[in-house]
Amino acid sequence: MTQTPKFHADKDLSDEEKSEKALVPEFEKIISLKEYELEQTLKNALDSFNNLNIAQSAKEFRKIANDLKLMELLITDKGKHNNKNSLNDLTGKQWLQHTKSWVIIDGKSGDISKQIKNHPASYPPSLAEYFISYFTKAGGWVFDPFMGIGSTAQAALMTKRNCFGIELNPEYAKFTRERIQKSIDDILKINVFTGDSRKSFKIWKENNIPPIDFVITSPPYWNMLKKSRGGVKSKQKQRIEQGFDEDYGNSKFDLGNIDDLSQYLDSLVNIFKDFKKILKPKAHIMIILQNCRTKEGKMEPLAWNFALKMGKHYKLLQEFIWLQDQKFMGIWGWPTTYVSNVHHHYCLVFQNL
Numbered sequence: 001m002t003q004t005p006k007f008h009a010d011k012d013l014s015d016e017e018k019s020e021k022a023l024v025p026e027f028e029k030i031i032s033l034k035e036y037e038l039e040q041t042l043k044n045a046l047d048s049f050n051n052l053n054i055a056q057s058a059k060e061f062r063k064i065a066n067d068l069k070l071m072e073l074l075i076t077d078k079g080k081h082n083n084k085n086s087l088n089d090l091t092g093k094q095w096l097q098h099t100k101s102w103v104i105i106d107g108k109s110g111d112i113s114k115q116i117k118n119h120p121a122s123y124p125p126s127l128a129e130y131f132i133s134y135f136t137k138a139g140g141w142v143f144d145p146f147m148g149i150g151s152t153a154q155a156a157l158m159t160k161r162n163c164f165g166i167e168l169n170p171e172y173a174k175f176t177r178e179r180i181q182k183s184i185d186d187i188l189k190i191n192v193f194t195g196d197s198r199k200s201f202k203i204w205k206e207n208n209i210p211p212i213d214f215v216i217t218s219p220p221y222w223n224m225l226k227k228s229r230g231g232v233k234s235k236q237k238q239r240i241e242q243g244f245d246e247d248y249g250n251s252k253f254d255l256g257n258i259d260d261l262s263q264y265l266d267s268l269v270n271i272f273k274d275f276k277k278i279l280k281p282k283a284h285i286m287i288i289l290q291n292c293r294t295k296e297g298k299m300e301p302l303a304w305n306f307a308l309k310m311g312k313h314y315k316l317l318q319e320f321i322w323l324q325d326q327k328f329m330g331i332w333g334w335p336t337t338y339v340s341n342v343h344h345h346y347c348l349v350f351q352n353l
């Protein structure tokens with residue numbers, strides 16, 4: 001479909017944005033293709049609606065909303081850069097968007113590889129990209145001490161930042177190295193180490209890594225992956241049946257194997273406390289955690305308790321809420337007990353002062 005797009009990309013664009021647009025090789029074609037898809041989806045959505053297939057209609061309308069958002073990003077004015085911006089490379093408009101205290105980001109569950117599915121709790125690289133773009137400038141250093149299968153490293157590459165990562169499980173670290181190999185260039189450095197993040201300072205020093213601008217990570221959420229909810233067929237049981245890892249392994253160094261909650265929290269805080277030696281002054285730290293539900297049905301305010309303890313060493317700045325809209329829903333307590341599907345995570349932001 002190569003008709004002239006209705007939406008004109010050059011309208012109201014600054015010179016800088018026009019040159020950015022030139023970097024997208026087939027810009028006009030993308031727009032015109034999107035227009036065509038949009039018309040088709042809109043037709044399907046209305047047909048489904050008229051046939052009273054509301055679920056299908058809602059799905060089609062959601063797709064339209066997402067596509068419009070993408071077109072908006074391509075077409076609309078992105079705002080102005082300010083030379084005094086010392087935090088990131090965003091324009092004022094982009095900066096403003098990032099300051100909303102919640103964000104909905106879903107992974108692309110359909111097309112991810114078996115190795116990515118094998119890790120029980122990875123976050124989508126787009127989540128890390130979102131925050132890396134806000135808390136660093138291109139060429140800065142990002143650190144993930146619980147690297148998993150390297151979503152942070154992938155995001156660092158996409159946003160042209162350097163990355164230092166540590167992961168205890170050698171299989172996950174190996175996969176991360178393979179995952180980034182294809183896209184790495186001569187300028188960026190992505191250093192992935194197999195090891196215990198309690199040794200972060202040593203690894204950082206021995207490998208001459210520069211001071212860190214931003215830490216983004218999600219540590220094991222205590223021992224939650226070890227706890228089956230029982231009753232209704234749990235996600236853990238399904239993962240075992242499908243041959244995927246249901247936790248990160250049995251290493252005594254794995255924070256997810258500490259049963260005692262206050263011991264877990266202290267170990268975690270001690271690891272981060274030690275980062276003072278490797279962080280730039282004023283560097284930000286984002287730690288992604290959830291509150292948990294114990295087997296007895298009690299909510300354990302893990303993220304909140306961690307924030308309080310960590311706040312004694314770093315300035316607690318904010319919480320962002322990361323929402324997952326498309327995540328698998330379990331009918332856990334049905335038909336007798338209230339058990340919610342927890343589809344939000346706390347992205348806690350601290351600053352090194």
Ligand SMILES: C[S@@+](CC[C@H](N)C(=O)[O-])C[C@H]1O[C@@H](n2cnc3c(N)ncnc32)[C@H](O)[C@@H]1O
Binds near residue numbers: 122195198219
């Ligand atoms: C929630 S996952 C991180 C997933 C990662 N954000 C990603 O998207 O792939 C936590 C990771 O911490 C690792 N881990 C647990 N204890 C560790 C330790 N002491 N040092 C380094 N890594 C550890 C686990 O093996 C697991 O892969």
